[in-house]
Amino acid sequence: MADETTPVAVAPAPTSSAPKPAAAPAAKPAEKAKVVAPAYRDYPTIPALKFDAMVESNPYVAAAAHNESVGFPGTLVDGWEQKAVAKMGELLGKYRSLRVYMDACVHCGACTDKCHYFIGTGDPKNMPVARQDLMRSVYRRYYTLPGKLFPRLVGARDMTKDVLDDWFRYYNQCSECRRCSVFCPYGIDTAEVTMAAKEIMHSVGLGHKYVNEIIGKVHKIGNNLGLPGPALENTLEGLEEDVLEDTGAAVKYPLDMQGAEVLLVTPSADFFAEPHVDSLIGYGKVFHAAGISWTLSSKASEAGNFGMFIGNYEQMQKIAMRVREAALELGVKRIVVGECGHAWRVAYAFWNTLTGVGAGANDPFAIQLQKQLDPNYKQPSHICEVTWDLIQQGRLKFNKEANDHRIVTFHDSCNVARGSRMGDYAGGQFDIPRNIIRAVANKYVDMSEATTREKTFCCGGGGGLLTDELLDLRVKGALPRMEALKEIVDRNGVNFMATICAICKAQFTKVLPYYGFKMGMVGGVHQLVSTAIVLNSEQ
Ligand code: SF4
Ligand code: SF4
Numbered sequence: 001m002a003d004e005t006t007p008v009a010v011a012p013a014p015t016s017s018a019p020k021p022a023a024a025p026a027a028k029p030a031e032k033a034k035v036v037a038p039a040y041r042d043y044p045t046i047p048a049l050k051f052d053a054m055v056e057s058n059p060y061v062a063a064a065a066h067n068e069s070v071g072f073p074g075t076l077v078d079g080w081e082q083k084a085v086a087k088m089g090e091l092l093g094k095y096r097s098l099r100v101y102m103d104a105c106v107h108c109g110a111c112t113d114k115c116h117y118f119i120g121t122g123d124p125k126n127m128p129v130a131r132q133d134l135m136r137s138v139y140r141r142y143y144t145l146p147g148k149l150f151p152r153l154v155g156a157r158d159m160t161k162d163v164l165d166d167w168f169r170y171y172n173q174c175s176e177c178r179r180c181s182v183f184c185p186y187g188i189d190t191a192e193v194t195m196a197a198k199e200i201m202h203s204v205g206l207g208h209k210y211v212n213e214i215i216g217k218v219h220k221i222g223n224n225l226g227l228p229g230p231a232l233e234n235t236l237e238g239l240e241e242d243v244l245e246d247t248g249a250a251v252k253y254p255l256d257m258q259g260a261e262v263l264l265v266t267p268s269a270d271f272f273a274e275p276h277v278d279s280l281i282g283y284g285k286v287f288h289a290a291g292i293s294w295t296l297s298s299k300a301s302e303a304g305n306f307g308m309f310i311g312n313y314e315q316m317q318k319i320a321m322r323v324r325e326a327a328l329e330l331g332v333k334r335i336v337v338g339e340c341g342h343a344w345r346v347a348y349a350f351w352n353t354l355t356g357v358g359a360g361a362n363d364p365f366a367i368q369l370q371k372q373l374d375p376n377y378k379q380p381s382h383i384c385e386v387t388w389d390l391i392q393q394g395r396l397k398f399n400k401e402a403n404d405h406r407i408v409t410f411h412d413s414c415n416v417a418r419g420s421r422m423g424d425y426a427g428g429q430f431d432i433p434r435n436i437i438r439a440v441a442n443k444y445v446d447m448s449e450a451t452t453r454e455k456t457f458c459c460g461g462g463g464g465l466l467t468d469e470l471l472d473l474r475v476k477g478a479l480p481r482m483e484a485l486k487e488i489v490d491r492n493g494v495n496f497m498a499t500i501c502a503i504c505k506a507q508f509t510k511v512l513p514y515y516g517f518k519m520g521m522v523g524g525v526h527q528l529v530s531t532a533i534v535l536n537s538e539q
Helices: 029-034 064-069 080-094 096-104 116-121 128-143 145-149 161-171 179-183 190-203 209-220 229-247 276-290 313-330 341-349 351-355 364-372 383-392 414-419 428-440 468-477 479-492 502-515 525-532
Strands: 262-265 334-337 408-410 496-499 522-524
Touching: 064 209, 080 096, 080 128, 080 190, 096 128, 096 190, 116 468, 116 479, 128 145, 128 161, 128 190, 161 190, 179 190, 179 414, 209 313, 229 276, 262 276, 262 313, 276 383, 276 502, 276 522, 276 525, 313 341, 313 351, 313 364, 334 341, 334 383, 341 351, 341 414, 341 502, 383 428, 383 525, 408 428, 414 428, 428 525, 468 502, 479 502, 496 502, 496 525, 502 522, 522 525
Parallel strands: 262 334, 408 496, 496 522
Antiparallel strands: none
């Protein structure tokens, strides 16, 4: 398991004089030469502009096979300019919000310094308003009268290859985290603009390799990592043996168990990656301690849904359908989602109409599922809601001292914080994970309120950007979160940052060393639960 117990070595606190460089990166030698973390700033400051600082940052373009495997044209189609403009028109008609976002911006500047990628890179095209303007300028040219008549006067641009290249570059430097929209007086959501731009690009054959490859694996095998059923079975058997050895309790990690009460759908990283697997161990212990029968599914072995990252509802639905099929086949009464930010956003906000999990879709299978699921529970539920309910009912016991070697903080993940809720009141998504942590650990400290709850900063790897060719962007984009973390590491000795998102866990594991922290200091909320929960070995 990851070692988060060793004291954390960090650079001294920033002073009011010149910013100090971050500690030397502890990464692979090849990466060291290219990727350097920005210096910690006097906090907070607005970065000086560095024009074209990130002009070289591009994700790999998807090969024809990857695009075609998910139903997009293999390469840039003939007449792509007109087709892209027509697709924009289709989206403007379909999503009223997009047209409002194109028209409503008054260029007040309130959003300019709110994006972690602008803060970390200084590239003015990473200001949210500038990112929107990449599309707005084309919108004006083709869909407004002044833009048609006097394009130069109103900053309207033709759809050209240069424009498309800028779209591919800078819309792939947006993690769709929605932080900027919290500060916009008009509520303009840059994430939706980014998703629309990605949908347009994919529709004309300019695909994102990392994202399309992953979607292809889900359609073919069932999860982002391409883990087949037998590999899952082996992993889960291994976990059962490990937990039995550690605790003496015969905790089960069932796969495809017909008639189980709960179907748990979790990110596939939980099956093998550290620290993710420690949370999976924790989920199993919670169900075991509460006496709830549960199962994982080889068909629905992925909670993540990369269809959202490219703004494509057909892909989102196709991926989500696997969950509905598994739920129907297994006959479960409840569907619970594991620790994954965008998975929870899709489940919370879209599953009802996409699949009929919850009220919404009304095809015969959706109606059958709604009859099958237990109305006494929220469908779907987040694992944190399940655990917190059980804690409140007194059905779980903890030895909090088992976590005393940890001084814990919590990183709110964007898609949970700004794209969904938990519990039955606004803000439950902030309180419930913290309530659980306080129930299982004695030492907890929040990071600066300017960087938590609805104002949380993205980890730097969301929105389909968690790929190695974007490492420089990811490291730079992590700067504001690392600064807030450093503050409480220096002041309070924090040595564990909990989070409930698979992408955050993977991103932080990679970038923490660039800022002088140990990668093992990030982990899941259910990792903390797992450490403290008291199990009855007779069960
Ligand atoms: S805060 Fe809103 S209105 Fe102001 S520049 Fe940004 S997007 Fe435009
Ligand atoms: S990454 Fe987040 S803050 Fe930056 S432009 Fe995109 S949605 Fe806004």
